[in-house]
Amino acid sequence: xxxxxKKEMLRxxxxxxxxxxxxxxxxxxxxxxxxxxPSSSLEYIYKTALTLSKRGHNVVMLHQEKDFxxxxxxxxxxxxxxxxxxxxTDNIEISASDFLFIxxxxxxxxxxxxxxxxxxxxxxxxxxxxxxxxPVSQTLESLGIIDVVATSKKQEEKIKEYxxxxxxxxxxxxxxxxxxxxxxxxxxxxxxxxxEQSDANRIVKPFYWKNPLYRWVSFRDLRGLPKEVLAEAxxxxxxxxxxxxxxxxxxxxLEALRCGGLVLAKIPENLEDWMIKxxxxxxxxxxxxxxxxxxxxxxxxxxxxxxxxxxxxxYQKQKELNDIFTExxxxxxxxxVYEKNIINKRLSDFKETKVDIENNVLKTKEE
Amino acid sequence: xxxxxxxxxxxxxGEGERKNLFVKAIESTxxxxxxxxxxxxxxxxxxxxxxxxxxxxxxxTTNNRDYQxxxxxxxxxxxxxxxxxxxxxxxxxxxxxxxxxxxxxxxxDNIFAYLPxxxxxxxxxxxxxxxxxxxxxxxxSEEIGYYDSQSLEDYLNFNVSGGVFRREEFLQLGGLKExxxxxxWYEFLLRALYKGKRIYVIPKVGYIHTVGREESLTKMTMNNxxxxxxxxxxxxxxxxxxxxxxxxxxxxxx
Numbered sequence: 001x002x003x004x005x006k007k008e009m010l011r012x013x014x015x016x017x018x019x020x021x022x023x024x025x026x027x028x029x030x031x032x033x034x035x036x037x038p039s040s041s042l043e044y045i046y047k048t049a050l051t052l053s054k055r056g057h058n059v060v061m062l063h064q065e066k067d068f069x070x071x072x073x074x075x076x077x078x079x080x081x082x083x084x085x086x087x088x089t090d091n092i093e094i095s096a097s098d099f100l101f102i103x104x105x106x107x108x109x110x111x112x113x114x115x116x117x118x119x120x121x122x123x124x125x126x127x128x129x130x131x132x133x134x135p136v137s138q139t140l141e142s143l144g145i146i147d148v149v150a151t152s153k154k155q156e157e158k159i160k161e162y163x164x165x166x167x168x169x170x171x172x173x174x175x176x177x178x179x180x181x182x183x184x185x186x187x188x189x190x191x192x193x194x195x196e197q198s199d200a201n202r203i204v205k206p207f208y209w210k211n212p213l214y215r216w217v218s219f220r221d222l223r224g225l226p227k228e229v230l231a232e233a234x235x236x237x238x239x240x241x242x243x244x245x246x247x248x249x250x251x252x253x254l255e256a257l258r259c260g261g262l263v264l265a266k267i268p269e270n271l272e273d274w275m276i277k278x279x280x281x282x283x284x285x286x287x288x289x290x291x292x293x294x295x296x297x298x299x300x301x302x303x304x305x306x307x308x309x310x311x312x313x314x315y316q317k318q319k320e321l322n323d324i325f326t327e328x329x330x331x332x333x334x335x336x337v338y339e340k341n342i343i344n345k346r347l348s349d350f351k352e353t354k355v356d357i358e359n360n361v362l363k364t365k366e367e
Numbered sequence: 368x369x370x371x372x373x374x375x376x377x378x379x380x381g382e383g384e385r386k387n388l389f390v391k392a393i394e395s396t397x398x399x400x401x402x403x404x405x406x407x408x409x410x411x412x413x414x415x416x417x418x419x420x421x422x423x424x425x426x427x428t429t430n431n432r433d434y435q436x437x438x439x440x441x442x443x444x445x446x447x448x449x450x451x452x453x454x455x456x457x458x459x460x461x462x463x464x465x466x467x468x469x470x471x472x473x474x475x476d477n478i479f480a481y482l483p484x485x486x487x488x489x490x491x492x493x494x495x496x497x498x499x500x501x502x503x504x505x506x507x508s509e510e511i512g513y514y515d516s517q518s519l520e521d522y523l524n525f526n527v528s529g530g531v532f533r534r535e536e537f538l539q540l541g542g543l544k545e546x547x548x549x550x551x552w553y554e555f556l557l558r559a560l561y562k563g564k565r566i567y568v569i570p571k572v573g574y575i576h577t578v579g580r581e582e583s584l585t586k587m588t589m590n591n592x593x594x595x596x597x598x599x600x601x602x603x604x605x606x607x608x609x610x611x612x613x614x615x616x617x618x619x620x621x
Contacts, residue, residue, distance in 0.1 A: 183473065184474075185466075185473040187512055188570035189505075213494075215504070216500040217503065218504060218505040219505075238570070306571055307460070307571070307572050308571060
């Protein structure tokens with residue numbers, strides 16, 4: 001880059017300071033189009049964006065799809081009405097006072113945007129995606145990325161392990177307020193929160209084969225339901241089974257718990273921090289080891305539930321998890337991380353730069 | 368449970384094990400209002416048992432001792448909003464009436480009858496299966512948890528005993544038809560559904576029904592009836608439910 005005069009540099013720095021002080025900047029969130037299919041990781045990004053938008057920040061969702069479907073059908077109009085731009089076709093001007101947030105799955109975007117003047121931050125919800133998509137020849141540092149927002153301490157630890165010079169922040173996912181308990185009596189329907197059809201088959205078929213007396217018990221697969229419908233289904237049913245080894249965080253398990261029914265969960269391969277209490281699995285959840293253990297457990301629970309023999313303590317224990325990962329907590333974390341640690345830090349960086357220029361610490365072209 | 372009367376029709380209570388079974392049945396009513404209906408001899412047996420202030424009796428002075436006749440006699444006397452019928456050799460489970468109260472206060476739509484998930488046991492109380500359970504199978508009826516006319520057309524494994532009914536609506540529908548033999552409950556359910564009543568099965572084991580007992584009224588009736596006649600009564604129920612009142616049909620051998 002050609003050297004600028006001190007005056008030119010000060011003008012540019014002052015412009016950026018002014019923009020940052022006056023909220024005249026844009027927060028760009030790069031998103032994947034899931035073509036109308038619900039995705040908890042995409043919901044997390046949209047929630048962050050909407051929270052910041054409501055707090056007066058200019059927010060733009062970036063995508064690269066010609067036939068972008070969006071999230072209206074499953075997240076609702078509030079989210080769909082956030083401004084969207086297509087990076088391929090729309091003219092997007094990004095300045096140094098802007099911010100670009102890139103999900104960890106987009107290693108290619110991290111590379112392509114390396115020379116943009118804006119502040120770039122990677123959002124990590126599943127560190128496994130970093131190892132899967134980022135070439136071994138690259139590191140976050142080599143791509144010019146300094147800040148990472150992770151969803152949990154566990155994600156943060158892994159990022160620190162891989163890229164020790166990265167600055168990390170934590171913003172937890174939140175259970176949406178639509179997931180709440182109900183005073184209505186419940187229906188004997190067993191909800192299935194599983195990722196794959198094969199998992200559903202491994203639960204349902206053996207249950208019927210091993211328990212012919214319970215051939216009348218109905219299962220309901222909740223995959224792909226819009227959020228409101230999902231919440232209603234969780235609220236009206238007596239029992240929900242959760243099995244998702246590849247979970248990023250287990251937010252759907254928390255959503256099920258928040259709806260007050262009895263929740264049985266398969267111990268996932270990757271345990272999240274909130275699933276552990278005093279170095280052991282939390283006793284707030286009725287865990288089972290393997291997917292093949294589900295059928296026996298379900299028959300016992302159905303029997304107990306139909307006879308009102310499930311101890312109240314089980315429900316009380318479940319309720320102990322109601323106070324974690326609320327929308328209020330998440331909003332506070334977003335303010336702390338995005339506004340204070342990222343945006344305000346950017347502002348103070350510019351101010352420090354200004355001082356450095358004024359004090360001739362930074363080299364400029366002779367006037 | 369407030370506002371409920373439990374009707375217990377009895378028959379030849381002094382014979383065999385009946386009295387002991389009857390006492391167990393009454394014990395399962397958990398202090399709710401009970402009306403026992405039977406002949407003068409049977410009521411004398413009941414009175415000797417000193418079952419408590421909540422247990423009233425009605426003497427059936429007619430010659431008709433059929434179950435449905437005795438239920439109708441009791442319904443003429445009671446005034447509570449709800450009623451339930453208990454077979455003298457069955458029992459309610461301890462959780463049943465609590466659940467009925469909870470579901471009544473929880474359901475916003477007007478439900479006419481709350482039936483229990485009934486556990487069927489043999490004379491040694493060994494579990495055999497369930498009744499009313501099929502409504503909780505996803506493909507059984509139009510709306511899960513509810514009976515509908517179509518689902519009942521081919522399904523006879525229902526159990527009405529132990530169910531909680533709204534008394535006034537029951538009477539407005541015409542009550543049980545006394546001329547219908549074994550299929551009087553079946554005809555009544557079809558009639559209620561035909562009139563748009565909602566019949567819900569609370570998915571809780573609320574009633575334990577014993578089958579195969581020699582002294583049971585059902586068993587005695589079936590012992591005196593050929594399969595051909597039993598089927599005839601079932602088929603008749605499918606035709607008679609269109610009519611609100613008893614047309615006094617008698618068995619016509621083909």
